[in-house]
Amino acid sequence: MNKRISFAGPSITDKEISYVLDAVQFGWYENYDNYTKKLEKAVSEYIGVNFAIATHCCTQALHLAAAALPLGEDDEVIVADFSWVATAYAVAYTGATCVFADIDPDTWTIDPESIRKAITPKTKAIMLVHTFGHPAEMDEIMAIAKEHDLFVIEDAAPALGAEYKGKKTGSFGNSSCFSFQGAKMAVSGEGGIFLTNDEEYYNRALLLANMGRTDSKAVFWSDSLGYQYTIGNLTAALALAQLERAEDLMKKKRELFQRYYDHLKDIKDIKIVKEKEDCKSNYCYPSILLPKHSREQRDHILYQLKQSNIHARPAFPRMSCFPEFEARFDNPVATMVEEKGISLPSAANMTQEDVDLVCQKLITLL
Numbered sequence: 001m002n003k004r005i006s007f008a009g010p011s012i013t014d015k016e017i018s019y020v021l022d023a024v025q026f027g028w029y030e031n032y033d034n035y036t037k038k039l040e041k042a043v044s045e046y047i048g049v050n051f052a053i054a055t056h057c058c059t060q061a062l063h064l065a066a067a068a069l070p071l072g073e074d075d076e077v078i079v080a081d082f083s084w085v086a087t088a089y090a091v092a093y094t095g096a097t098c099v100f101a102d103i104d105p106d107t108w109t110i111d112p113e114s115i116r117k118a119i120t121p122k123t124k125a126i127m128l129v130h131t132f133g134h135p136a137e138m139d140e141i142m143a144i145a146k147e148h149d150l151f152v153i154e155d156a157a158p159a160l161g162a163e164y165k166g167k168k169t170g171s172f173g174n175s176s177c178f179s180f181q182g183a184k185m186a187v188s189g190e191g192g193i194f195l196t197n198d199e200e201y202y203n204r205a206l207l208l209a210n211m212g213r214t215d216s217k218a219v220f221w222s223d224s225l226g227y228q229y230t231i232g233n234l235t236a237a238l239a240l241a242q243l244e245r246a247e248d249l250m251k252k253k254r255e256l257f258q259r260y261y262d263h264l265k266d267i268k269d270i271k272i273v274k275e276k277e278d279c280k281s282n283y284c285y286p287s288i289l290l291p292k293h294s295r296e297q298r299d300h301i302l303y304q305l306k307q308s309n310i311h312a313r314p315a316f317p318r319m320s321c322f323p324e325f326e327a328r329f330d331n332p333v334a335t336m337v338e339e340k341g342i343s344l345p346s347a348a349n350m351t352q353e354d355v356d357l358v359c360q361k362l363i364t365l366l
């Protein structure tokens with residue numbers, strides 16, 4: 001049996017180890033948040049935005065983004081119908097209604113035409129996803145937002161380093177959020193970050209992230225309902241080391257993708273999600289569609305790969321079908337991707353030969 005080929009996983013070097021050791025030894029007392037501060041500054045500078053709040057996870061960052069807008073029960077938010085459920089739950093936590101829009105068949109990111117169809121007088125924001133590291137169609141989305149006076153939240157959880165027309169994902173909307181969860185580009189076990197250029201929005205999010213604490217009337221005074229959402233210093237130390245290696249980590253992902261592409265581009269039963277012109281995907285999760293296969297056949301292929309110690313993943317189910325939500329539209333592209341999509345392994349410890357093996361098994365199974 002070949003070695004386990006994991007779906008995702010990090011590259012840990014002496015840098016990560018030394019930052020974490022430093023944080024665990026010295027990141028207390030007056031240094032209790034030194035790595036948190038450094039992480040927030042480093043991510044802000046890397047993405048090109050002014051304000052950041054590092055959180056325990058990206059779900060919390062997304063919740064801050066939604067709650068601090070603010071969103072409430074009378075509001076509707078247009079959400080891509082293809083994501084990890086955190087995207088939609090972050091909106092639902094505020095009481096706002098998620099209206100799910102379809103995705104583009106080539107990039108699996110939210111389809112601007114579908115956004116247009118979903119707009120009602122109650123629409124307040126668009127929650128897009130840079131799916132699997134491919135940038136959403138930002139020019140069109142920002143134009144729609146401007147035309148209809150909507151806010152834009154970028155769920156950039158897996159998209160660290162990706163670019164749209166030479167500009168980093170996470171720098172377009174009113175706010176954006178990244179994840180440092182263990183399967184993402186830069187990892188810290190769990191971790192996330194909220195970003196914005198708007199100082200008032202940032203201050204509202206900061207209040208929410210710090211239990212509404214202001215110290216205005218007394219030390220430990222809380223002015224409003226809040227959450228304990230700030231990241232720990234140890235976690236921030238690991239995330240910072242990874243962030244400082246972001247370009248290298250992305251280079252590795254892009255090399256793995258290129259090898260997949262070379263093997264699979266001429267296989268007629270496979271459609272590869274490839275970056276569009278003017279976009280730079282970080283290829284966090286290289287993904288393919290099996291247009292001629294049924295859901296059962298796709299699942300059988302995933303099962304057979306797993307029997308060979310190769311851990312690939314099925315595409316997300318549509319969130320609009322979850323019990324928490326109501327579907328307003330059918331979203332045929334998201335339905336098709338749900339049934340026929342696969343994300344291939346791209347863990348940082350993979351070699352080019354591992355990619356060869358995955359492709360060889362996949363082609364045999366097809």
Ligand SMILES: Cc1ncc(COP(=O)(O)O)c(C=O)c1O
Nearest residue numbers: 057058059083084086157179181
């Ligand atoms: C698109 C997307 N949004 C949000 C999240 C939530 O991130 P976290 O696990 O850091 O809360 C994820 C995590 O997988 C994700 O893929």
